Amino acid sequence: MTRFPLFQSPALDAAELAMRPTADFRHGYLGNDPRKLVEILQADLARVKALGLTHEDLAGRLARITVEATSTGMGNAVVVDGAWEVSVTAARGVLPCPFGHPGVFPKTEVRARNLKTGKEIIWTDLSVHMIHAHGFYQGQGSPYRLDPGELAVFLGLAPG
Amino acid sequence: MIEILVGLAAMSGLTAVLAALLEAADFWFLDYGEVVVSINEGEKEITAKGGGKLLDLLADNGIFIPSACGGRGSCGLCKVRVLSGGGMVLPTETPYLSPEEAKDNTRLSCQVKARNDLAIRIPSEYFNIKRFKARVESLANLTETNREVRMKLLDPTEMNFKPGQYVQLLVPPYKGSPESVSRAYSIASGPEDKSSVSLVITRVPQGLATTWVHDILAEGDEIELSGPYGKFHLRDTDAEMIMVATGSGLAPILSILLQMALAKSHRKATLYFGTKTTGDLFYTDQLKELEGRLPGFRFVPVLSNVPEGETWDGETGMVTDPIKRKLEKEGGEGKEAYLCGNPFMINAAVKMFMEYGISEDKIFYDKFG
Ligand SMILES: Cc1cc2nc3c(=O)[nH]c(=O)nc-3n(C[C@H](O)[C@H](O)[C@H](O)COP(=O)(O)OP(=O)(O)OC[C@H]3O[C@@H](n4cnc5c(N)ncnc54)[C@H](O)[C@@H]3O)c2cc1C
Ligand code: FES
Numbered sequence: 001m002t003r004f005p006l007f008q009s010p011a012l013d014a015a016e017l018a019m020r021p022t023a024d025f026r027h028g029y030l031g032n033d034p035r036k037l038v039e040i041l042q043a044d045l046a047r048v049k050a051l052g053l054t055h056e057d058l059a060g061r062l063a064r065i066t067v068e069a070t071s072t073g074m075g076n077a078v079v080v081d082g083a084w085e086v087s088v089t090a091a092r093g094v095l096p097c098p099f100g101h102p103g104v105f106p107k108t109e110v111r112a113r114n115l116k117t118g119k120e121i122i123w124t125d126l127s128v129h130m131i132h133a134h135g136f137y138q139g140q141g142s143p144y145r146l147d148p149g150e151l152a153v154f155l156g157l158a159p160g
Numbered sequence: 161m162i163e164i165l166v167g168l169a170a171m172s173g174l175t176a177v178l179a180a181l182l183e184a185a186d187f188w189f190l191d192y193g194e195v196v197v198s199i200n201e202g203e204k205e206i207t208a209k210g211g212g213k214l215l216d217l218l219a220d221n222g223i224f225i226p227s228a229c230g231g232r233g234s235c236g237l238c239k240v241r242v243l244s245g246g247g248m249v250l251p252t253e254t255p256y257l258s259p260e261e262a263k264d265n266t267r268l269s270c271q272v273k274a275r276n277d278l279a280i281r282i283p284s285e286y287f288n289i290k291r292f293k294a295r296v297e298s299l300a301n302l303t304e305t306n307r308e309v310r311m312k313l314l315d316p317t318e319m320n321f322k323p324g325q326y327v328q329l330l331v332p333p334y335k336g337s338p339e340s341v342s343r344a345y346s347i348a349s350g351p352e353d354k355s356s357v358s359l360v361i362t363r364v365p366q367g368l369a370t371t372w373v374h375d376i377l378a379e380g381d382e383i384e385l386s387g388p389y390g391k392f393h394l395r396d397t398d399a400e401m402i403m404v405a406t407g408s409g410l411a412p413i414l415s416i417l418l419q420m421a422l423a424k425s426h427r428k429a430t431l432y433f434g435t436k437t438t439g440d441l442f443y444t445d446q447l448k449e450l451e452g453r454l455p456g457f458r459f460v461p462v463l464s465n466v467p468e469g470e471t472w473d474g475e476t477g478m479v480t481d482p483i484k485r486k487l488e489k490e491g492g493e494g495k496e497a498y499l500c501g502n503p504f505m506i507n508a509a510v511k512m513f514m515e516y517g518i519s520e521d522k523i524f525y526d527k528f529g
């Protein structure tokens with residue numbers, strides 16, 4: 001519904017409220033980013049387009065690494081494609097997407113280290129869904145913010 | 161262009177506010193009068209103010225339907241059969257209903273509005289679920305990430321649970337978590353003392369409930385919980401049991417073992433407890449003591465990472481590795497499997513058990529766990 005938003009719709013208002021019930025909300029989502037949700041979505045979309053990529057390209061690669069690491073590692077660190085060392089931890093239970101449509105996501109946390117650069121990033125199943133379905137990479141200061149430019153380099157989808 | 165966008169943005173903000181107002185007005189100003197909810201063909205009848213969600217109406221009257229999303233229509237757990245008076249199935253419900261459920265009038269109780277009399281059907285065990293006030297008796301850090309919370313039940317003073325079941329802990333608002341949230345935790349204590357309940361809670365990054373438990377909760381605090389919930393419990397057979405746990409998944413398995421010890425069971429049972437290092441093992445003394453009390457029971461810790469320089473002569477690798485070797489030799493026929501822990505382990509273990517001939521109806525774990 002909101003991958004290419006033109007304006008802050010009522011649905012985005014509701015999502016923004018769910019994401020920022022207070023400034024210090026532990027789940028982050030918008031972090032301390034002062035921008036409206038629509039502005040964050042538009043700015044990140046522009047960056048993804050400038051790289052010649054789509055939200056699907058980035059989310060697809062994250063999803064594939066997650067699946068590889070969970071099926072072979074069962075929670076232990078594994079090397080995926082010779083490029084990333086990945087460990088996935090998962091709590092039992094599920095959580096809803098703050099964009100408020102049907103569906104829940106497992107409480108996983110994926111930690112991946114790029115073996116070439118040493119850079120480490122963290123994402124969750126919900127992060128992948130939000131990039132894929134909503135083009136949402138989260139606000140500045142969110143513990144799960146993934147900068148699209150840095151992410152593309154990390155995933156080998158753009159030159160470093 | 162900018163003016164149009166600003167205009168649209170202002171309008172959309174207004175629409176959102178209006179939608180919220182309409183929802184509130186529907187509940188407060190539209191008077192649906194009293195409605196009667198008849199449960200399980202009149203086994204229980206509730207008369208209450210109409211207009212709100214069926215899930216909330218039932219909870220306000222002491223009937224707790226499982227929920228993992230607080231009634232937002234996104235977990236699909238709050239199913240009940242609505243035989244009459246529920247109105248049309250909403251589009252928000254259909255993704256969660258199988259064709260059979262749609263046919264037998266299963267609905268999400270958080271999406272059904274109680275605007276007129278209703279006849280519903282719920283599993284009879286839901287009548288046993290109660291809301292409790294409890295006091296934290298003790299807190300103990302079992303490992304770096306696992307904390308044991310022992311609670312004394314104050315009101316009501318006893319919980320009738322089956323070992324293996326879980327409770328929902330109500331976490332009050334605190335800095336960084338502005339709304340109360342409720343989360344499921346398996347009971348770790350045995351059935352011999354119904355007036356206390358122990359939980360083992362693993363810290364989760366950015367977790368709303370687990371941060372509260374690990375950083376804020378203190379001994380002596382009064383808290384609220386509801387329960388017991390769940391279908392994970394000991395089956396009354398003589399079948400050999402293979403038990404598999406990782407992390408705090410040990411909690412319900414320990415409770416089941418304590419139940420077996422109380423019953424002086426001679427059943428053959430092996431528990432494989434998978435952790436990364438020796439530092440992640442807990443309740444080891446208790447499990448070794450249970451080996452003494454239960455003649456058929458064996459405890460097998462399995463470490464996935466033995467740090468260099470550390471000596472460990474037990475099993476290593478994935479928790480499923482030694483089980484695979486056992487099943488290779490003996491086959492799975494006639495055995496039962498009890499699993500609790502991280503979802504990857506559950507998926508891998510279920511697949512393995514089925515490959516070795518343990519049928520799906522003999523593999524027990526909390527779905528949605
Ligand atoms: C039947 C059952 C029994 C259970 N028993 C136990 C038990 O005995 N012991 C136990 O420890 N647990 C148990 N659990 C799990 C427990 O219910 C909770 O799910 C768990 O403790 C985490 O709760 P939390 O509130 O701390 O985390 P939450 O706040 O609900 O979730 C935190 C997670 O959400 C994700 N997340 C948060 N913010 C973002 C963001 N901005 N972007 C992307 N992802 C994000 C991350 O994965 C993060 O780690 C059980 C669950 C079930 C269903
Ligand atoms: S309570 Fe989660 S869908 Fe109804």
Ligand SMILES: [Zn+2]
Pocket residue numbers: 097098099100101129130133134
């Ligand atoms: Zn979504």
